[in-house]
Amino acid sequence: MKLVITGASGRMGRMLIETALQTDGIILHGALDSANSAFLGKDAGEFLGQTTGVLISNDVEATLMGADCVIDFTRPEATLAYLPICIKHNINCVIGTTGFDDAGKAEIHAAGAHIGVVFAPNMGVGVNATLKILELAAKILNSGYDIEIVEAHHRLKVDAPSGTALKMGEVVANALGRDLKDCAIYGREGVTGVRDDQTIGFSTIRGGDVIGDHTVMFMGQGERVEITHKSSSRITYATGAMRAAKFLNAHGAGYYDMQDVLGLKD
Ligand SMILES: NC(=O)C1=CN([C@@H]2O[C@H](COP(=O)(O)OP(=O)(O)OC[C@H]3O[C@@H](n4cnc5c(N)ncnc54)[C@H](OP(=O)(O)O)[C@@H]3O)[C@@H](O)[C@H]2O)C=CC1
Numbered sequence: 001m002k003l004v005i006t007g008a009s010g011r012m013g014r015m016l017i018e019t020a021l022q023t024d025g026i027i028l029h030g031a032l033d034s035a036n037s038a039f040l041g042k043d044a045g046e047f048l049g050q051t052t053g054v055l056i057s058n059d060v061e062a063t064l065m066g067a068d069c070v071i072d073f074t075r076p077e078a079t080l081a082y083l084p085i086c087i088k089h090n091i092n093c094v095i096g097t098t099g100f101d102d103a104g105k106a107e108i109h110a111a112g113a114h115i116g117v118v119f120a121p122n123m124g125v126g127v128n129a130t131l132k133i134l135e136l137a138a139k140i141l142n143s144g145y146d147i148e149i150v151e152a153h154h155r156l157k158v159d160a161p162s163g164t165a166l167k168m169g170e171v172v173a174n175a176l177g178r179d180l181k182d183c184a185i186y187g188r189e190g191v192t193g194v195r196d197d198q199t200i201g202f203s204t205i206r207g208g209d210v211i212g213d214h215t216v217m218f219m220g221q222g223e224r225v226e227i228t229h230k231s232s233s234r235i236t237y238a239t240g241a242m243r244a245a246k247f248l249n250a251h252g253a254g255y256y257d258m259q260d261v262l263g264l265k266d
């Protein structure tokens with residue numbers, strides 16, 4: 001399978017290039033970066049001390065020509081610029097980028113009518129297992145528990161709360177028959193009044209080089225259940241993305257998430 005990686009000089013882009021070069025059945029076909037990138041024209045493997053023959057480019061059409069799949073971990077505006085070109089050339093798309101608004105999410109969903117799309121804010125197997133555990137926990141602890149979600153990431157992350165935290169909130173809210181849009185509280189300040197027991201609170205921590213920590217708390221009378229996932233390397237996201245690319249190669253057009261890829265849907 002011929003793969004193009006966007007955001008090639010980014011934290012995830014580099015991890016994806018390293019992982020692609022080591023994954024059976026995957027050929028690194030192209031590497032894209034922004035028009036401002038200092039890495040344009042450089043070999044995609046240079047940061048590893050390797051020569052791959054693939055040069056980092058911002059010529060999207062030329063780079064995508066002949067590719068089977070794009071893996072995109074960039075920014076929403078970049079993803080939404082690449083997507084129509086993927087549709088035009090019938091190239092599947094694995095999207096790990098976070099921070100989309102509703103219109104952006106709808107565009108990605110609609111792309112699934114033309115090409116294979118896996119869209120997930122976290123491609124790690126452990127986080128996706130955690131989502132299933134959260135669904136079960138929420139169904140059992142369905143009344144008398146206040147729910148709070150705390151996430152921590154490195155100082156360079158630009159969106160908050162993380163896509164993973166929002167997904168966790170959505171899974172818990174759905175399991176409780178609530179709509180996250182109506183019950184989410186993003187931070188508190190000043191005289192807030194007592195807590196509304198129907199809300200789901202989010203707290204964001206940013207600092208240092210934290211790769212990604214998420215905790216969901218179910219706080220009741222006399223006890224507190226905390227479900228935590230901690231990432232210690234970006235490798236988990238990259239191997240998940242490779243699995244997603246192979247899944248799309250086998251399944252073709254459609255809109256999927258990592259629960260589909262991992263066979264975790266009921
Ligand atoms: N789903 C998952 O499992 C995971 C998702 N993520 C998400 O992936 C995304 C990227 O994270 P990370 O790698 O840490 O971020 P980085 O900032 O390290 O990398 C972003 C890359 O995207 C490129 N880029 C930014 N804007 C544009 C643009 N307009 N057009 C083309 N390329 C662009 C950057 O190029 P330049 O520097 O030249 O601007 C850079 O190469 C984030 O949304 C993050 O939340 C992260 C980890 C796991």
Ligand SMILES: O=C(O)C1=N[C@H](C(=O)O)C[C@H](O)C1
Nearest residue numbers: 098121122157162163164212
């Ligand atoms: O930006 C990151 O680093 C991460 N982003 C994703 C998110 O927003 O949930 C996934 C992971 O937590 C790392």
